[in-house]
Amino acid sequence: MSAAWDSADHPTPVSVGPLGWVLMLLRGMTLATVVLVGLVILLAIRLIERPLYGQGRPVTPHITQIVCKIAFWIMGLRRAVIGTPMRHRGAVVANHTSWLDIFSLNAAQRIYFVSKSEVASWPGIGWLAKATGTLFIERNPKHARKQTEVFQQRLLDNHRLLFFPEGTSTDGLQVLPFKTTLFQSFFAPELRDVIWVQPVTVLY
Template sequence: MPAITLSGWVRVCIKGPLLGGLVFGGLLTLLLLRLIEKPLFGAHRPCTPYITVFVCRNALRIIGLKLHSGGSPAKTAGALVANHSSWLDIFVLNATTRLYFVSKSEVAAWPGIGWLARATGTVFIERNRSKVAQQSELFAQRLGAGHRLLFFPEGTSSDGLRVLPFKSSLFAAFFAPDLRGSIQVQPVSLRYTAPEHADPRFYGWWGDMDFGPHLLMLLAAPQHGRVDVHYHAPLSVASFEDRKTLALTAEEAIRSGHTA
């Protein structure tokens, strides 16, 4: 990562407190509202997701990353799948529509991030084929509450320049008898464009990269590029023979949007 200049540190000192105040102020507001929302609506969350959308949209404005969205997010309960390039994906996707992430169970124990994930309704699962029945039941409960669930089928993040092959394991849960006939999966393509003269992988966060230095680099940057989000046509699970075919079709749609 490039060294941060004096003017870059000035930007960090201005943007950092603004971003922290927005995120944790929004979290506090969400938790307080949830104290009222949960007894009245249970698993349904008619109000708090709007706080998440507000926080994420304005977080991108503070960072300086321009957001462009194309296509139409599905309005009904169901699932979304997207390519994964960075921790920024969480802010970008939450800024465009109300959704709930599906994440590996280990994230729940991460300092700070795990707390934020739990508060915003993230679904934690174990990536284990023996857990398919349990995951199907959990997905059915959340979908029945009107939630739209998003997961990253690549299983890890990339450098942002490519889409990695999809793993089909999580798609298996949607082929359970009580879900297959009613669920649609909507592919979503994310494509980051780096600032002029910057490394094309500027927004990518992968491998053993640390979160802190990457965040500081983004806050210190004198200019930013853009991220394009494209919502493809939803895929009806009932139209596919098996999880691998569904995963491949979703991957092809996302790959086409990423390279367009």
């Protein structure tokens, strides 16, 4: 079994020269601009979309997906999808390797992330997550029932929710024990026979 990221066996660092840093800066600025422009367009459309469809988002997820696809072109990375992304409502469960997972998984299909509540207060990232429909959950058992109801409602609204069942990031070459709390919602009588669950592996 491979070692996790917190082991002593870390990946070998890559040396970056002056030209490399300039290229990274240019790509970073371009990516930030594309994300910002995409966010402005998304928020503008959401002003019309929300009164008409409520939790339903027939247009804005396409914007998120397009921005994430463009991000790979800006970063100079090739992307390949093996298999057919789920088109039904339900859950997509995936491993978590790095921040790049956000772009990878959004580019492959229209999804909404499930994230810990702390992320909502992070500068920049929290605002972006809220705008794109991320579902925030608290790990406090006292709120488990209420969160399950919210989770179920999003699924009944035909959303595809993505979460990382391992609850942490790894090197992507192993599977850690799952945190099973979120799976409880799938067994509710009104959901059990009408939603789908698709396992996904992200590999770089």
